[in-house]
Amino acid sequence: xxxxxxxxxxxDKVAEMAEVLAGHAVLLPRPxxxxxxxxxxxxxTGNARxxxxxxCRFAGAAALADDTGLEVDALGGAPGVHSARYAGDGAGxxxxxxxxxxxMSNVAPGQRTARFRSVVMVCFxxxxxxxAEGVVEGVITVEPRGEGGFGYDPVFxxxxxxxxxxxxxxxxxxxxxxxRGRALRALLEILKGQPPR
Numbered sequence: 736x737x738x739x740x741x742x743x744x745x746x747d748k749v750a751e752m753a754e755v756l757a758g759h760a761v762l763l764p765r766p767x768x769x770x771x772x773x774x775x776x777x778x779x780t781g782n783a784r785x786x787x788x789x790x791c792r793f794a795g796a797a798a799l800a801d802d803t804g805l806e807v808d809a810l811g812g813a814p815g816v817h818s819a820r821y822a823g824d825g826a827g828x829x830x831x832x833x834x835x836x837x838x839m840s841n842v843a844p845g846q847r848t849a850r851f852r853s854v855v856m857v858c859f860x861x862x863x864x865x866x867a868e869g870v871v872e873g874v875i876t877v878e879p880r881g882e883g884g885f886g887y888d889p890v891f892x893x894x895x896x897x898x899x900x901x902x903x904x905x906x907x908x909x910x911x912x913x914x915r916g917r918a919l920r921a922l923l924e925i926l927k928g929q930p931p932r
Contacts, residue, residue: 736758736759736760736761737760737761737797737926738760738761738763738796738797739756739760739761739762739763739797739798739799739857740763740764740765740766740790740791740794740796740797740798740799741762741763741764741765741790741798741799742765742772742786742787742789742790742791742798742799742800743765743786743800743801744765744771747885747886748801748803748915749762749764749765751906751909751910751913751915751916752799752801752915752919754906754907754910755910755915755916755919755920756919756923759923760923760926762799763796765790766790766793766794768793769789769790769793772785772786772789772790773785774786774802774819776816777816778816779802779803779804779816779852779853779854779868780802780854780856780866780868782802782816782854783800783801783802783854783855783856783866784800784856784858784864784866785800786798786800786802787799787800787856787857787858787864788858790858791858791859791860795860796860797857797858797859797860798857798858799855799856799857800855800856800858801853801854801855801856801915801918801919802816802853802854803818803851803852803853803854803914803915804816804817804818804851804852805818805835805849805850805851805887805891806849806850806851806852807835807839807847807848807849807875808846808848808849809839809842809846809847809848810838810839813838814831814835818831818886818887819831819886821834821835822834828885828886831886831887832879832886832887832889832890835875835887835890836879836890839875842875844874844877847874847875847876847877848872848873848874849872849873849874849875849891850870850871850872850873850914851870851871851873851887851891851913851914852868852869852870852914853868853869853870853913853914853915853917853918854866854867854868854918855867855868855869855915855918855919855922857922857926863929865922865925865926865929866922867918867919867921867922867924867925868918868921869913869914869915869916869917869918869919869920869921870914870917871893871895871912871913871914871917872893872894873891873892873893873894873896874891874892874894875890875891875892876889876890876891876892876900878890879900879902880900880902880903881899881900881901881902881903881904882902883901883902883903883904883905883906883909884900884901884902884904884909888900888901888902888909889901889902893912893913895912896908896912901913
């Protein structure tokens, strides 16, 4: 199995990635001392590349990064690439969720369509970069529901989930449908076709 150094510093993302990759790739922890990587690219792919390259250089090994955005149609695609910082720099999950709920307060139920989009990227020491994308369509609920997941999961109900939010699903059910799960499974297929390094 291929070993990938995880570029994410978010323990919730790391746990999901490890679950999806289990049995297919070994996810090694983000090295201490990497420091923060400025995520100032214009899109998800750019941010994933910044993180993967930085950790690949630091570790001297293949590094896996992801960047994820929630795209709400009624908000013109926001928060998008700014999803993790929607309520400002240093904002936590609750802050971002509160801002989203405030921004959506006057949006009718039939106009609350949205999607989660994830881009995952592996950078290798030889300069090779491989990327894959996963998307899941859904709606923003009127109120948060469920205790599981993280981030915007309590208010995102995938169209394939019979009205349940990600936060109301178990981890296995969420990973089967989620943007990150889809992106990682697509990346694994790409990796299978690569020569050994």
